[in-house]
Amino acid sequence: MNRNYSIILKNGTRLEFKQVFNQYFNSLVLFADRYLKEREECESLVQDTFLALWENRLEFPDEISIKAYLYTTVRNKALNVLKHRKVEQEYMNDVLQEEDSELYYMKSVIEEETRRLIFSAIDSLPEHARKVCLLNLEGLDNQDIANELKISLNTVKFHKKNAYQLLRDKLKDKFYLLFLV
Numbered sequence: 001m002n003r004n005y006s007i008i009l010k011n012g013t014r015l016e017f018k019q020v021f022n023q024y025f026n027s028l029v030l031f032a033d034r035y036l037k038e039r040e041e042c043e044s045l046v047q048d049t050f051l052a053l054w055e056n057r058l059e060f061p062d063e064i065s066i067k068a069y070l071y072t073t074v075r076n077k078a079l080n081v082l083k084h085r086k087v088e089q090e091y092m093n094d095v096l097q098e099e100d101s102e103l104y105y106m107k108s109v110i111e112e113e114t115r116r117l118i119f120s121a122i123d124s125l126p127e128h129a130r131k132v133c134l135l136n137l138e139g140l141d142n143q144d145i146a147n148e149l150k151i152s153l154n155t156v157k158f159h160k161k162n163a164y165q166l167l168r169d170k171l172k173d174k175f176y177l178l179f180l181v
Contacts (some may be wrong), residue, residue, distance in 0.1 A: 007053070007066060020066060021050055028074050035078035045081065121170040122163075129163035132156055140178045 007015045023048060032042035049070060059064045122133050128149075135145045146156045 007058075007060065015063065015066070017054060024067065024070055025050070028070055031071060032074050032078050035075070036081055041081065042078075045077050046074060046176075049077060117171065121167050124170065125163050125166055128155075129159045129166065132159040133163040133167070136160060 007017055007020055021034060028046040028049065029042045031038070032045050033039065036042050036045070047172065052073065053069070056067070084103065122130055124139075125133060128151075130150060132145055142153055142156045142160070145160075146153045149156070
């Protein structure tokens with residue numbers, strides 16, 4: 001079904017959406033490129049702007065207002081992309097500074113290996129003890145665990161005590177790793 005989509009102006013005039021898109025798309029991409037310097041990203045940003053225009057079904061007093069809306073929206077979206085890039089760059093700089101140090105590398109290896117050992121040991125627990133232990137690690141208290149698993153508070157305490165005893169036994173040879181973290 002072929003529909004003629006339009007943008008309604010307050011004076012009752014209808015502008016064809018496709019016409020507005022064709023008239024402003026390339027100009028808006030070039031405008032966004034002044035900020036972002038990446039053609040594909042600019043095109044995507046401008047398409048998102050037109051999508052927002054279409055989805056919001058906004059009414060405008062005149063054609064100048066449509067143009068102002070489009071340019072302002074593209075500018076704001078481009079500035080948001082630049083802010084996001086800046087945050088990403090700052091994060092990467094922090095990571096690279098830390099990665100340069102051997103200490104960071106060793107700490108990361110030890111943390112991941114310790115996490116792997118602990119979760120491997122938890123996975124080997126009996127089913128109820130494992131569930132109680134995992135829920136406890138998620139930050140739930142005993143009563144919340146009892147409610148979640150639909151068991152009594154005393155049963156939770158039993159499984160928790162059992163789980164931690166079994167974990168101590170399984171991890172006793174690797175206990176030194178926990179202190180390194």
